[in-house]
Amino acid sequence: MTAPMPEFPAGFRWGVSTSAYQIEGATGAHGRGPSIWDTFAHSPGRIADGSTGDVACDHHHRHGEDVALMAGLGVSAYRFSIAWPRVQPGGTGPANPAGLDFYDRLVDDLLAAGIDPVASLYHWDLPQPLEDAGGWLARDTAARFAEYADLTAARLGDRVRLWITLNEPFIQMSLGYGMGVHAPGRMLLFDAFPVAHHQLLGHGLAVAALRARTTSPVAIANNYSPVRVLGDTDADRAAGAAYEALHNRLCTDPLLGRGYPDGTVNDPALVRAGDLDVIAAPIDVLGVNYYNPTGVRAAEEGSPLPFELVPLDRYPRTAFDWPVAPDGLRELLGWLRDTYGDALPPIEITESGCAYDDVPDADGRVPDPERIAYLDGHLRAVRAALDDGVDVRGYFVWSLLDNWEWAEGFTKRFGLVHVDYATQARTPKSSYTWLRDVIAAARPGSAR
Numbered sequence: 368m369t370a371p372m373p374e375f376p377a378g379f380r381w382g383v384s385t386s387a388y389q390i391e392g393a394t395g396a397h398g399r400g401p402s403i404w405d406t407f408a409h410s411p412g413r414i415a416d417g418s419t420g421d422v423a424c425d426h427h428h429r430h431g432e433d434v435a436l437m438a439g440l441g442v443s444a445y446r447f448s449i450a451w452p453r454v455q456p457g458g459t460g461p462a463n464p465a466g467l468d469f470y471d472r473l474v475d476d477l478l479a480a481g482i483d484p485v486a487s488l489y490h491w492d493l494p495q496p497l498e499d500a501g502g503w504l505a506r507d508t509a510a511r512f513a514e515y516a517d518l519t520a521a522r523l524g525d526r527v528r529l530w531i532t533l534n535e536p537f538i539q540m541s542l543g544y545g546m547g548v549h550a551p552g553r554m555l556l557f558d559a560f561p562v563a564h565h566q567l568l569g570h571g572l573a574v575a576a577l578r579a580r581t582t583s584p585v586a587i588a589n590n591y592s593p594v595r596v597l598g599d600t601d602a603d604r605a606a607g608a609a610y611e612a613l614h615n616r617l618c619t620d621p622l623l624g625r626g627y628p629d630g631t632v633n634d635p636a637l638v639r640a641g642d643l644d645v646i647a648a649p650i651d652v653l654g655v656n657y658y659n660p661t662g663v664r665a666a667e668e669g670s671p672l673p674f675e676l677v678p679l680d681r682y683p684r685t686a687f688d689w690p691v692a693p694d695g696l697r698e699l700l701g702w703l704r705d706t707y708g709d710a711l712p713p714i715e716i717t718e719s720g721c722a723y724d725d726v727p728d729a730d731g732r733v734p735d736p737e738r739i740a741y742l743d744g745h746l747r748a749v750r751a752a753l754d755d756g757v758d759v760r761g762y763f764v765w766s767l768l769d770n771w772e773w774a775e776g777f778t779k780r781f782g783l784v785h786v787d788y789a790t791q792a793r794t795p796k797s798s799y800t801w802l803r804d805v806i807a808a809a810r811p812g813s814a815r
């Protein structure tokens with residue numbers, strides 16, 4: 368038994384999050400084109416279990432059941448992503464109406480269930496033809512992204528309640544183009560900086576495109592990881608600052624009008640006159656995706672990186688071996704407030720969650736006490752941050768369903784709902800029931 372959850376402000380947004388390629392499947396339906404993740408997943412040796420997102424959770428066909436699961440949970444919002452290759456199969460040109468039809472129906476079903484649609488425009492599934500033309504290393508991709516934002520908002524702008532331009536541009540840059548462990552699998556290390564700049568430029572251009580089509584608020588979702596410096600030498604502290612500049616500030620400083628942190632993006636041929644103004648277009652909400660803090664110390668001589676990442680021992684760990692550190696969320700929210708002050712817009716936690724090896728028991732139930740403890744701790748951390756004076760407006764659990772976890776394939780389960788990938792049977796875990804009761808206490812009459 369945990370202590371009763373403290374109260375949250377009236378109107379606090381309770382949500383769940385997913386992304387297109389991780390759940391939809393139906394990758395060939397209605398003229399959808401290939402994305403970099405189709406190509407990557409189908410390349411031998413890239414995904415831990417050799418799986419792909421071809422079917423994933425088959426959400427494209429089962430979204431009715433999934434919306435019913437959300438309604439049963441009582442959430443007030445659902446953050447999903449729109450697959451760019453469904454809207455523009457080749458990454459350019461007119462919209463593919465059949466691709467947008469799916470999202471049109473989804474949005475209407477959500478509204479009918481009393482759930483706010485929160486749409487991310489880009490959760491890493493770049494149309495492959497754009498990658499073939501240089502991907503996010505090419506400046507033109509920023510303009511293509513704004514065009515896609517315009518086409519999508521022309522169809523859905525009257526009903527989506529919150530728009531999120533990009534999901535985690537730092538992770539797309541570092542894992543996709545820097546280290547090669549995510550699509551498109553390029554290993555450019557610091558030569559990947561143009562990927563950050565062109566995504567942020569695309570974000571700024573997309574904000575303008577969205578404003579022309581909708582009055583709904585606009586946000587971006589960044590991944591943040593508070594930095595714990597291990598070691599007390601100047602070199603350790605410098606390593607911590609270098610990591611913080613990359614992970615936490617590279618994609619936030621320029622958004623909030625400060626330009627790029629020293630030692631990061633600084634090539635005048637890349638950052639052209641006026642770009643920083645486009646990027647700093649006001650946003651209404653900052654989406655914060657938080658999973659864990661990062662331990663950092665000085666790198667060994669000869670390392671290609673200016674820091675070394677070190678495991679943080681004093682925390683329990685998830686099946687991903689990530690430390691469970693709710694205190695890191697409170698710390699992060701305070702850091703954002705202290706660092707950006709009045710420039711910081713209201714925050715929504717757009718992702719927070721954990722992977723465990725959840726297995727149905729003999730009665731077909733799926734007990735996941737670790738996830739309950741995780742969510743309990745992180746919600747209390749948000750409550751503490753509210754008490755600290757940080758303006759947090761919502762919390763979205765990653766994720767509604769177990770799903771296709773990128774390079775880990777189906778081996779990591781993040782869902783409140785268990786998915787049997789052989790049958791596509793959905794079974795709410797004990798965390799689903801727990802969260803339903805927490806939400807019901809905060810939003811009387813919410814669950815349907």
Ligand code: BGC
Nearest residue numbers: 386534535538590718765772
């Ligand atoms: C991503 C999700 C992913 C989650 C867990 C986040 O960085 O936005 O797509 O599933 O982390 O790894």
